[in-house]
Amino acid sequence: MYKVKVYITLRESVLDPQGSVVKQALHSMEFKSVEDVRVGKYMELTLPSSVENVEATVEEMCHRLLANPVIEDYRYEIEESVAQ
Amino acid sequence: MYKVKVYITLRESVLDPQGSVVKQALHSMEFKSVEDVRVGKYMELTLPSSVENVEATVEEMCHRLLANPVIEDYRYEIEESVAQ
Numbered sequence: 001m002y003k004v005k006v007y008i009t010l011r012e013s014v015l016d017p018q019g020s021v022v023k024q025a026l027h028s029m030e031f032k033s034v035e036d037v038r039v040g041k042y043m044e045l046t047l048p049s050s051v052e053n054v055e056a057t058v059e060e061m062c063h064r065l066l067a068n069p070v071i072e073d074y075r076y077e078i079e080e081s082v083a084q
Numbered sequence: 085m086y087k088v089k090v091y092i093t094l095r096e097s098v099l100d101p102q103g104s105v106v107k108q109a110l111h112s113m114e115f116k117s118v119e120d121v122r123v124g125k126y127m128e129l130t131l132p133s134s135v136e137n138v139e140a141t142v143e144e145m146c147h148r149l150l151a152n153p154v155i156e157d158y159r160y161e162i163e164e165s166v167a168q
Contacts, residue, residue: 031145037129041126051117064113
């Protein structure tokens with residue numbers, strides 16, 4: 001079984017209104033020192049061990065569906081684990 | 085300067101409709117082998133080096149605002165980096 005962790009973030013040049021709102025909320029609490037907040041997505045996928053070429057498969061899933069490559073960057077970690 | 089990476093995931097026992105939709109979408113493409121998808125949030129926070137007790141601050145931010153501790157788990161990584 002493969003556990004895949006996918007991290008999707010907005011590209012540096014893209015405005016992040018959701019991050020701005022979180023920053024304002026933190027400032028309005030006692031956390032006035034927060035300089036920047038960027039909000040992204042995190043996904044955990046489970047794939048069976050029978051999948052061939054996991055890395056290429058995950059790359060294609062990210063590129064075609066999970067992320068929007070025009071405005072987002074993605075990275076992933078693939079862990080093979082033994083099912084219990 | 086501190087770079088903080090926060091990972092927020094739904095607790096195992098909580099249904100994840102967004103994850104189900106992503107799984108269905110992957111199945112309707114050629115990725116029929118995907119067994120499970122869980123969708124969470126990923127945030128990057130920037131804090132100045134002057135902040136005292138970073139870990140306690142981040143813990144409190146997560147607990148009070150960033151995550152909903154009733155249905156979500158969170159973990160974070162704190163990296164100290166030198167501003168360029």
